[in-house]
Amino acid sequence: MTRRLNNWILYLILGLGLGLSPLIYAEGIKVKAAEIERVDTDWLLNAVFNIELSPGLEDALQKGLVLTFQTEFELTRGRWYWFDERPSQVTRQTRVSYQPLTKQYRISTEGFSFSVATMREALQAAGTIGGWRVIERANIDLGKTYIAALRMTLDLSKLPKPFQVNALNNRDWNVLSDWLRFPFSPSFQNVIAQ
Incomplete structure:
Protein backbone atom coordinates (compact mmCIF):
# COMPACT_ATOMS: atom_id res chain seq x y z
CA MET A 1 0.00 0.00 0.00
CA THR A 2 2.76 2.49 0.89
CA ARG A 3 4.65 1.68 -2.29
CA ARG A 4 1.55 2.38 -4.37
CA LEU A 5 0.97 5.62 -2.45
CA ASN A 6 4.60 6.66 -2.96
CA ASN A 7 4.34 5.96 -6.71
CA TRP A 8 1.10 7.93 -6.89
CA ILE A 9 2.72 10.91 -5.10
CA LEU A 10 5.72 10.68 -7.43
CA TYR A 11 3.46 10.70 -10.52
CA LEU A 12 1.51 13.61 -9.10
CA ILE A 13 4.67 15.63 -8.53
CA LEU A 14 6.02 14.79 -11.99
CA GLY A 15 2.65 15.59 -13.59
CA LEU A 16 2.46 18.95 -11.83
CA GLY A 17 6.06 19.70 -12.75
CA LEU A 18 5.50 18.86 -16.38
CA GLY A 19 2.19 20.68 -16.44
CA LEU A 20 3.66 23.86 -14.97
CA SER A 21 6.92 23.79 -16.92
CA PRO A 22 5.52 25.78 -19.89
CA LEU A 23 4.43 28.47 -17.45
CA ILE A 24 7.71 28.53 -15.57
CA TYR A 25 9.98 28.55 -18.63
CA ALA A 26 7.85 30.70 -20.93
CA GLU A 27 10.22 33.64 -20.55
CA GLY A 28 13.21 33.97 -22.82
CA ILE A 29 14.06 34.58 -26.44
CA LYS A 30 13.39 32.14 -29.25
CA VAL A 31 14.32 32.41 -32.92
CA LYS A 32 11.15 32.07 -35.00
CA ALA A 33 12.66 32.54 -38.48
CA ALA A 34 15.84 33.70 -40.19
CA GLU A 35 16.64 34.43 -43.82
CA ILE A 36 19.81 35.54 -45.58
CA GLU A 37 19.25 37.21 -48.94
CA ARG A 38 21.74 38.50 -51.46
CA VAL A 39 21.43 42.16 -52.39
CA ASP A 40 23.99 43.39 -54.92
CA THR A 41 27.35 42.20 -53.57
CA ASP A 42 26.39 41.73 -49.92
CA TRP A 43 24.10 39.43 -47.93
CA LEU A 44 21.42 40.81 -45.63
CA LEU A 45 19.82 39.09 -42.67
CA ASN A 46 16.09 39.16 -41.93
CA ALA A 47 15.10 37.48 -38.67
CA VAL A 48 12.26 37.31 -36.19
CA PHE A 49 12.76 36.58 -32.49
CA ASN A 50 10.02 36.00 -29.94
CA ILE A 51 10.93 37.89 -26.73
CA GLU A 52 9.12 37.06 -23.49
CA LEU A 53 10.15 38.89 -20.31
CA SER A 54 9.69 37.74 -16.74
CA PRO A 55 7.31 39.81 -14.59
CA GLY A 56 10.32 41.32 -12.77
CA LEU A 57 11.89 42.52 -16.04
CA GLU A 58 8.55 43.89 -17.28
CA ASP A 59 8.17 45.81 -14.03
CA ALA A 60 11.73 47.16 -14.24
CA LEU A 61 11.14 48.28 -17.84
CA GLN A 62 7.93 50.09 -16.88
CA LYS A 63 9.77 51.82 -14.04
CA GLY A 64 12.36 53.32 -16.38
CA LEU A 65 15.08 50.70 -16.83
CA VAL A 66 16.44 50.61 -20.39
CA LEU A 67 16.83 47.08 -21.76
CA THR A 68 19.48 46.50 -24.41
CA PHE A 69 19.15 43.42 -26.60
CA GLN A 70 22.24 42.32 -28.47
CA THR A 71 21.96 40.29 -31.66
CA GLU A 72 25.03 38.34 -32.72
CA PHE A 73 25.74 36.86 -36.14
CA GLU A 74 28.77 34.90 -37.16
CA LEU A 75 29.81 32.98 -40.23
CA THR A 76 32.35 30.18 -39.88
CA ARG A 77 33.96 27.49 -41.98
CA GLY A 78 35.72 24.57 -40.36
CA ARG A 79 39.31 23.80 -41.27
CA TRP A 80 41.03 20.58 -40.24
CA TYR A 81 44.50 22.13 -40.15
CA VAL A 116 4.88 52.21 -29.92
CA ALA A 117 1.97 52.10 -27.48
CA THR A 118 2.34 48.70 -25.78
CA MET A 119 5.11 46.55 -24.35
CA ARG A 120 4.09 43.69 -26.60
CA GLU A 121 4.58 45.86 -29.71
CA ALA A 122 7.92 47.08 -28.34
CA LEU A 123 9.24 43.56 -27.79
CA GLN A 124 7.94 42.48 -31.18
CA ALA A 125 9.72 45.41 -32.84
CA ALA A 126 12.93 44.71 -30.89
CA GLY A 127 12.79 41.09 -32.05
CA THR A 128 12.34 41.92 -35.73
CA ILE A 129 15.46 42.45 -37.83
CA GLY A 130 15.26 43.45 -41.46
CA GLY A 131 17.98 44.22 -43.97
CA TRP A 132 20.97 43.91 -41.62
CA ARG A 133 24.17 43.59 -43.67
CA VAL A 134 26.03 40.65 -42.17
CA ILE A 135 28.25 39.32 -44.98
CA GLU A 136 30.40 41.26 -47.45
CA ARG A 137 31.33 39.71 -50.79
CA ALA A 138 35.03 40.47 -50.32
CA ASN A 139 35.20 38.29 -47.19
CA ILE A 140 33.90 34.98 -48.57
CA ASP A 141 34.59 32.45 -51.31
CA LEU A 142 31.53 31.84 -53.50
CA GLY A 143 32.42 28.18 -54.03
CA LYS A 144 32.52 27.18 -50.36
CA THR A 145 29.85 26.33 -47.80
CA TYR A 146 29.79 28.04 -44.40
CA ILE A 147 27.86 27.73 -41.14
CA ALA A 148 25.81 30.79 -40.17
CA ALA A 149 24.95 31.27 -36.49
CA LEU A 150 22.53 33.71 -34.92
CA ARG A 151 21.35 34.53 -31.40
CA MET A 152 19.91 37.36 -29.29
CA THR A 153 20.63 38.14 -25.63
CA LEU A 154 19.72 40.73 -23.05
CA ASP A 155 23.00 42.62 -22.64
CA LEU A 156 23.47 42.71 -18.87
CA SER A 157 26.62 44.85 -19.14
CA LYS A 158 24.45 47.80 -20.28
CA LEU A 159 22.35 47.72 -17.10
CA PRO A 160 23.20 50.06 -14.19
CA LYS A 161 25.65 48.43 -11.74
CA PRO A 162 23.11 47.57 -9.01
CA PHE A 163 20.99 45.73 -11.58
CA GLN A 164 24.05 43.89 -12.91
CA VAL A 165 24.66 42.52 -9.40
CA ASN A 166 20.99 41.53 -9.14
CA ALA A 167 21.15 39.86 -12.56
CA LEU A 168 24.03 37.64 -11.41
CA ASN A 169 21.88 36.28 -8.59
CA ASN A 170 18.55 36.12 -10.46
CA ARG A 171 18.00 33.66 -13.31
CA ASP A 172 14.99 35.64 -14.58
CA TRP A 173 17.35 38.39 -15.75
CA ASN A 174 19.47 36.10 -17.92
CA VAL A 175 17.37 36.29 -21.06
CA LEU A 176 18.93 34.78 -24.18
CA SER A 177 18.17 32.57 -27.13
CA ASP A 178 19.98 29.44 -28.17
CA TRP A 179 22.30 29.71 -31.14
CA LEU A 180 20.52 28.97 -34.40
CA ARG A 181 23.04 27.37 -36.75
CA PHE A 182 22.36 26.61 -40.39
CA PRO A 183 24.40 26.02 -43.57
CA PHE A 184 25.05 29.00 -45.82
CA SER A 185 26.12 28.67 -49.44
CA PRO A 186 26.80 31.96 -51.24
CA SER A 187 25.78 30.44 -54.57
CA PHE A 188 22.11 30.27 -53.49
CA GLN A 189 19.95 33.42 -53.61
CA ASN A 190 18.09 32.97 -50.30
CA VAL A 191 18.97 30.85 -47.31
CA ILE A 192 16.08 30.29 -44.91
CA ALA A 193 16.28 28.67 -41.47
CA GLN A 194 13.39 27.99 -39.11
Missing part, protein backbone atom coordinates in the same frame (compact mmCIF):
# COMPACT_ATOMS: atom_id res chain seq x y z
CA TRP A 82 43.84 25.30 -38.17
CA PHE A 83 41.20 27.22 -36.24
CA ASP A 84 37.83 27.79 -37.90
CA GLU A 85 37.74 30.59 -40.44
CA ARG A 86 35.46 33.51 -39.38
CA PRO A 87 34.81 35.71 -42.41
CA SER A 88 31.99 37.57 -40.64
CA GLN A 89 31.28 38.32 -36.99
CA VAL A 90 28.92 41.24 -36.31
CA THR A 91 26.71 42.47 -33.48
CA ARG A 92 23.90 44.95 -33.25
CA GLN A 93 22.13 46.45 -30.28
CA THR A 94 18.48 47.36 -29.86
CA ARG A 95 17.37 49.44 -26.89
CA VAL A 96 13.86 49.34 -25.43
CA SER A 97 12.74 51.96 -22.92
CA TYR A 98 9.50 53.27 -21.48
CA GLN A 99 8.60 56.99 -21.55
CA PRO A 100 6.18 57.64 -18.66
CA LEU A 101 5.17 61.15 -19.83
CA THR A 102 3.96 59.95 -23.21
CA LYS A 103 3.11 56.43 -21.97
CA GLN A 104 4.93 54.94 -24.93
CA TYR A 105 7.77 52.50 -25.45
CA ARG A 106 10.77 53.67 -27.44
CA ILE A 107 12.83 51.32 -29.59
CA SER A 108 16.27 52.47 -30.80
CA THR A 109 18.66 50.63 -33.07
CA GLU A 110 21.54 51.77 -35.29
CA GLY A 111 20.60 55.46 -35.23
CA PHE A 112 16.91 54.80 -35.92
CA SER A 113 14.24 55.12 -33.25
CA PHE A 114 10.46 55.06 -33.03
CA SER A 115 7.72 54.68 -30.42
Whole structure:
Protein backbone atom coordinates (compact mmCIF):
# COMPACT_ATOMS: atom_id res chain seq x y z
CA MET A 1 0.00 0.00 0.00
CA THR A 2 2.76 2.49 0.89
CA ARG A 3 4.65 1.68 -2.29
CA ARG A 4 1.55 2.38 -4.37
CA LEU A 5 0.97 5.62 -2.45
CA ASN A 6 4.60 6.66 -2.96
CA ASN A 7 4.34 5.96 -6.71
CA TRP A 8 1.10 7.93 -6.89
CA ILE A 9 2.72 10.91 -5.10
CA LEU A 10 5.72 10.68 -7.43
CA TYR A 11 3.46 10.70 -10.52
CA LEU A 12 1.51 13.61 -9.10
CA ILE A 13 4.67 15.63 -8.53
CA LEU A 14 6.02 14.79 -11.99
CA GLY A 15 2.65 15.59 -13.59
CA LEU A 16 2.46 18.95 -11.83
CA GLY A 17 6.06 19.70 -12.75
CA LEU A 18 5.50 18.86 -16.38
CA GLY A 19 2.19 20.68 -16.44
CA LEU A 20 3.66 23.86 -14.97
CA SER A 21 6.92 23.79 -16.92
CA PRO A 22 5.52 25.78 -19.89
CA LEU A 23 4.43 28.47 -17.45
CA ILE A 24 7.71 28.53 -15.57
CA TYR A 25 9.98 28.55 -18.63
CA ALA A 26 7.85 30.70 -20.93
CA GLU A 27 10.22 33.64 -20.55
CA GLY A 28 13.21 33.97 -22.82
CA ILE A 29 14.06 34.58 -26.44
CA LYS A 30 13.39 32.14 -29.25
CA VAL A 31 14.32 32.41 -32.92
CA LYS A 32 11.15 32.07 -35.00
CA ALA A 33 12.66 32.54 -38.48
CA ALA A 34 15.84 33.70 -40.19
CA GLU A 35 16.64 34.43 -43.82
CA ILE A 36 19.81 35.54 -45.58
CA GLU A 37 19.25 37.21 -48.94
CA ARG A 38 21.74 38.50 -51.46
CA VAL A 39 21.43 42.16 -52.39
CA ASP A 40 23.99 43.39 -54.92
CA THR A 41 27.35 42.20 -53.57
CA ASP A 42 26.39 41.73 -49.92
CA TRP A 43 24.10 39.43 -47.93
CA LEU A 44 21.42 40.81 -45.63
CA LEU A 45 19.82 39.09 -42.67
CA ASN A 46 16.09 39.16 -41.93
CA ALA A 47 15.10 37.48 -38.67
CA VAL A 48 12.26 37.31 -36.19
CA PHE A 49 12.76 36.58 -32.49
CA ASN A 50 10.02 36.00 -29.94
CA ILE A 51 10.93 37.89 -26.73
CA GLU A 52 9.12 37.06 -23.49
CA LEU A 53 10.15 38.89 -20.31
CA SER A 54 9.69 37.74 -16.74
CA PRO A 55 7.31 39.81 -14.59
CA GLY A 56 10.32 41.32 -12.77
CA LEU A 57 11.89 42.52 -16.04
CA GLU A 58 8.55 43.89 -17.28
CA ASP A 59 8.17 45.81 -14.03
CA ALA A 60 11.73 47.16 -14.24
CA LEU A 61 11.14 48.28 -17.84
CA GLN A 62 7.93 50.09 -16.88
CA LYS A 63 9.77 51.82 -14.04
CA GLY A 64 12.36 53.32 -16.38
CA LEU A 65 15.08 50.70 -16.83
CA VAL A 66 16.44 50.61 -20.39
CA LEU A 67 16.83 47.08 -21.76
CA THR A 68 19.48 46.50 -24.41
CA PHE A 69 19.15 43.42 -26.60
CA GLN A 70 22.24 42.32 -28.47
CA THR A 71 21.96 40.29 -31.66
CA GLU A 72 25.03 38.34 -32.72
CA PHE A 73 25.74 36.86 -36.14
CA GLU A 74 28.77 34.90 -37.16
CA LEU A 75 29.81 32.98 -40.23
CA THR A 76 32.35 30.18 -39.88
CA ARG A 77 33.96 27.49 -41.98
CA GLY A 78 35.72 24.57 -40.36
CA ARG A 79 39.31 23.80 -41.27
CA TRP A 80 41.03 20.58 -40.24
CA TYR A 81 44.50 22.13 -40.15
CA TRP A 82 43.84 25.30 -38.17
CA PHE A 83 41.20 27.22 -36.24
CA ASP A 84 37.83 27.79 -37.90
CA GLU A 85 37.74 30.59 -40.44
CA ARG A 86 35.46 33.51 -39.38
CA PRO A 87 34.81 35.71 -42.41
CA SER A 88 31.99 37.57 -40.64
CA GLN A 89 31.28 38.32 -36.99
CA VAL A 90 28.92 41.24 -36.31
CA THR A 91 26.71 42.47 -33.48
CA ARG A 92 23.90 44.95 -33.25
CA GLN A 93 22.13 46.45 -30.28
CA THR A 94 18.48 47.36 -29.86
CA ARG A 95 17.37 49.44 -26.89
CA VAL A 96 13.86 49.34 -25.43
CA SER A 97 12.74 51.96 -22.92
CA TYR A 98 9.50 53.27 -21.48
CA GLN A 99 8.60 56.99 -21.55
CA PRO A 100 6.18 57.64 -18.66
CA LEU A 101 5.17 61.15 -19.83
CA THR A 102 3.96 59.95 -23.21
CA LYS A 103 3.11 56.43 -21.97
CA GLN A 104 4.93 54.94 -24.93
CA TYR A 105 7.77 52.50 -25.45
CA ARG A 106 10.77 53.67 -27.44
CA ILE A 107 12.83 51.32 -29.59
CA SER A 108 16.27 52.47 -30.80
CA THR A 109 18.66 50.63 -33.07
CA GLU A 110 21.54 51.77 -35.29
CA GLY A 111 20.60 55.46 -35.23
CA PHE A 112 16.91 54.80 -35.92
CA SER A 113 14.24 55.12 -33.25
CA PHE A 114 10.46 55.06 -33.03
CA SER A 115 7.72 54.68 -30.42
CA VAL A 116 4.88 52.21 -29.92
CA ALA A 117 1.97 52.10 -27.48
CA THR A 118 2.34 48.70 -25.78
CA MET A 119 5.11 46.55 -24.35
CA ARG A 120 4.09 43.69 -26.60
CA GLU A 121 4.58 45.86 -29.71
CA ALA A 122 7.92 47.08 -28.34
CA LEU A 123 9.24 43.56 -27.79
CA GLN A 124 7.94 42.48 -31.18
CA ALA A 125 9.72 45.41 -32.84
CA ALA A 126 12.93 44.71 -30.89
CA GLY A 127 12.79 41.09 -32.05
CA THR A 128 12.34 41.92 -35.73
CA ILE A 129 15.46 42.45 -37.83
CA GLY A 130 15.26 43.45 -41.46
CA GLY A 131 17.98 44.22 -43.97
CA TRP A 132 20.97 43.91 -41.62
CA ARG A 133 24.17 43.59 -43.67
CA VAL A 134 26.03 40.65 -42.17
CA ILE A 135 28.25 39.32 -44.98
CA GLU A 136 30.40 41.26 -47.45
CA ARG A 137 31.33 39.71 -50.79
CA ALA A 138 35.03 40.47 -50.32
CA ASN A 139 35.20 38.29 -47.19
CA ILE A 140 33.90 34.98 -48.57
CA ASP A 141 34.59 32.45 -51.31
CA LEU A 142 31.53 31.84 -53.50
CA GLY A 143 32.42 28.18 -54.03
CA LYS A 144 32.52 27.18 -50.36
CA THR A 145 29.85 26.33 -47.80
CA TYR A 146 29.79 28.04 -44.40
CA ILE A 147 27.86 27.73 -41.14
CA ALA A 148 25.81 30.79 -40.17
CA ALA A 149 24.95 31.27 -36.49
CA LEU A 150 22.53 33.71 -34.92
CA ARG A 151 21.35 34.53 -31.40
CA MET A 152 19.91 37.36 -29.29
CA THR A 153 20.63 38.14 -25.63
CA LEU A 154 19.72 40.73 -23.05
CA ASP A 155 23.00 42.62 -22.64
CA LEU A 156 23.47 42.71 -18.87
CA SER A 157 26.62 44.85 -19.14
CA LYS A 158 24.45 47.80 -20.28
CA LEU A 159 22.35 47.72 -17.10
CA PRO A 160 23.20 50.06 -14.19
CA LYS A 161 25.65 48.43 -11.74
CA PRO A 162 23.11 47.57 -9.01
CA PHE A 163 20.99 45.73 -11.58
CA GLN A 164 24.05 43.89 -12.91
CA VAL A 165 24.66 42.52 -9.40
CA ASN A 166 20.99 41.53 -9.14
CA ALA A 167 21.15 39.86 -12.56
CA LEU A 168 24.03 37.64 -11.41
CA ASN A 169 21.88 36.28 -8.59
CA ASN A 170 18.55 36.12 -10.46
CA ARG A 171 18.00 33.66 -13.31
CA ASP A 172 14.99 35.64 -14.58
CA TRP A 173 17.35 38.39 -15.75
CA ASN A 174 19.47 36.10 -17.92
CA VAL A 175 17.37 36.29 -21.06
CA LEU A 176 18.93 34.78 -24.18
CA SER A 177 18.17 32.57 -27.13
CA ASP A 178 19.98 29.44 -28.17
CA TRP A 179 22.30 29.71 -31.14
CA LEU A 180 20.52 28.97 -34.40
CA ARG A 181 23.04 27.37 -36.75
CA PHE A 182 22.36 26.61 -40.39
CA PRO A 183 24.40 26.02 -43.57
CA PHE A 184 25.05 29.00 -45.82
CA SER A 185 26.12 28.67 -49.44
CA PRO A 186 26.80 31.96 -51.24
CA SER A 187 25.78 30.44 -54.57
CA PHE A 188 22.11 30.27 -53.49
CA GLN A 189 19.95 33.42 -53.61
CA ASN A 190 18.09 32.97 -50.30
CA VAL A 191 18.97 30.85 -47.31
CA ILE A 192 16.08 30.29 -44.91
CA ALA A 193 16.28 28.67 -41.47
CA GLN A 194 13.39 27.99 -39.11
